[in-house]
Amino acid sequence: MPAYGRIAAAAFRQYSTYRLATAAGVFTNSVFGLIRASILFAAIGGAGGELAGYTALQAATYVWLGQALLAPIEAFGTREISQRVHQGDIAIDLLRPTSFLGLHYAQKLGRAGFLMLGRGLPPLLIGALITGLALPENPWSYPLGLLSLLLAITVAFLADMMVNLAAFWLVETRGLTVVYTATMNLLSGFLIPIVWFPDWLLSIARATPFPSMLQTPVDTLSGRVGPLEALPLVAVQLVWVTLLAVAAWAMLRAGVRSVEVQGG
Numbered sequence: 001m002p003a004y005g006r007i008a009a010a011a012f013r014q015y016s017t018y019r020l021a022t023a024a025g026v027f028t029n030s031v032f033g034l035i036r037a038s039i040l041f042a043a044i045g046g047a048g049g050e051l052a053g054y055t056a057l058q059a060a061t062y063v064w065l066g067q068a069l070l071a072p073i074e075a076f077g078t079r080e081i082s083q084r085v086h087q088g089d090i091a092i093d094l095l096r097p098t099s100f101l102g103l104h105y106a107q108k109l110g111r112a113g114f115l116m117l118g119r120g121l122p123p124l125l126i127g128a129l130i131t132g133l134a135l136p137e138n139p140w141s142y143p144l145g146l147l148s149l150l151l152a153i154t155v156a157f158l159a160d161m162m163v164n165l166a167a168f169w170l171v172e173t174r175g176l177t178v179v180y181t182a183t184m185n186l187l188s189g190f191l192i193p194i195v196w197f198p199d200w201l202l203s204i205a206r207a208t209p210f211p212s213m214l215q216t217p218v219d220t221l222s223g224r225v226g227p228l229e230a231l232p233l234v235a236v237q238l239v240w241v242t243l244l245a246v247a248a249w250a251m252l253r254a255g256v257r258s259v260e261v262q263g264g
Contacts, residue, residue, distance in 0.1 A: 004103075004105075007098075007103060007106040008106045008107070008109045009110060011106070011108075011109075011111045011114075012110040012113050012114045014111075015114040015115065015118075016114050016118070022118040025071060025118075025119040026119055029067045029068075029070070029071070029119060029123040030067070030122070030123045030127075033064055033123055033126070034130070036066075037059070037060050037064070037127075040054075040059040040060075040062070040063060041056055041060075044056050044059055051196065052193065052195045052196050053224070054193060057131075057132055057133070058134050058222070060127065060132060060133065061134040061224070062193060062218055062222065064123060064126075064127030064131070064133060065218045065221055066189075066214060067123045067127070068116075068120040068123055068124040069116075069214065069217060069218065070214075071116075071119040071120060072113075072115040072119075072120050072149075072153065073112070073214065074108070074111075074153075074156055075156045075184055075188055075214055076181055076184070077159075077164075077181070081104065081161065081164035081167070082164040082167035083167075085164070085167035085168055086171075094256060100252060101161065101245075104161070105154075105157055108153065108157045109153070134222060134223065135223065136223025137223060138226055140227040141221065141222075141223045141227055144227050144230055144231075144234065145220040147234060148216055148217040148234050148237060149217045149221065151217075151234065151237035151238065151241060152212060152214065154241050155209050155213050155237060155240050155241055155244060156213045158241065158244035158245055158247075158248050159180075159209055159244055162247060163180050165248065165251040165255055166251075168251075168254070168255030169258065183208075183210065184210050184213070186205075187205040187208050187210035188210040188211060188213045188215060189210075189211055189214050190214050193215065194206075194215050212240050216230075216237055219233070220233065
């Protein structure tokens with residue numbers, strides 16, 4: 001375990017050196033936050049001041065928390081591992097004395113820690129100053145929200161890992177990445193809250209891990225869903241972590257066997 005802690009710390013330090021990229025990310029997140037907030041305000045105003053349980057202030061909180069958590073969770077994913085598979089560098093990773101999934105998860109946590117501080121909190125503060133935020137009334141929403149955030153990061157990591165590991169069998173994974181990103185955008189609650197969906201689409205969304213990546217931590221941290229109501233949602237996140245961890249491990253093992261068969 002100390003080794004993984006050092007890996008996470010190294011990833012945190014590595015990303016802390018990208019100061020210009022961090023500043024650009026804060027600016028972009030803030031601009032898009034204002035655009036998204038104005039769109040939701042218009043929708044809520046047209047609905048008479050409330051839409052599916054969201055007031056203007058709750059919608060603003062939803063937007064700014066979503067913008068703050070987007071970079072740390074990395075719901076859009078990364079393509080580094082698939083590139084390493086195609087280039088053959090994956091063989092070096094598999095020879096390391098650490099678990100492959102554990103190594104990359106530790107790097108993910110270290111990266112998420114910095115992105116939360118460097119790119120997450122500033123847009124949240126900007127949003128608080130411009131539109132205001134709805135804070136949870138129950139203090140238990142904060143620790144439960146942090147747990148939900150950790151689980152969201154884990155779910156996103158495992159789902160993205162599976163997309164990357166598909167490179168063991170696919171010569172080109174860009175098409176799969178486009179489909180994954182589009183589906184995540186829609187079903188995670190990033191574009192609009194999933195409770196705004198028609199019933200048939202809401203049922204589809206809830207049958208996938210995508211709401212666990214963004215909608216659940218946002219609802220829990222904002223207090224829109226109270227702690228007792230949030231517990232089943234966190235339990236769903238735990239189920240998805242378990243299922244995706246098993247699936248990612250199985251894909252990795254099958255991929256390694258594929259490499260051995262093809263390359264010896």
